[in-house]
Amino acid sequence: MPVYGTMVKPIHVLNLTQSITETRDLHLNTIIIAIDSALTTDDKIGQIFIKSKRMLPGNGVGKKMK
Numbered sequence: 001m002p003v004y005g006t007m008v009k010p011i012h013v014l015n016l017t018q019s020i021t022e023t024r025d026l027h028l029n030t031i032i033i034a035i036d037s038a039l040t041t042d043d044k045i046g047q048i049f050i051k052s053k054r055m056l057p058g059n060g061v062g063k064k065m066k
Contacts, residue, residue: 002027004019005019012057012058013057013058013063013064016057034055036055039061
């Protein structure tokens with residue numbers, strides 16, 4: 001299973017739309033799972049939360065998608 005987005009080549013609010021398009025083009029008819037490594041409070045570090053809500057890229061650092 002390929003992984004996209006690394007410390008060297010991250011996927012972030014500025015390149016998210018392009019990254020999604022490229023990934024969908026490479027993997028037609030495939031379920032894509034997104035994992036957001038968000039900024040959080042100390043008491044939540046190391047925990048995994050599963051939600052059915054949409055992600056808000058850049059929200060944790062006060063940025064908005066254009």
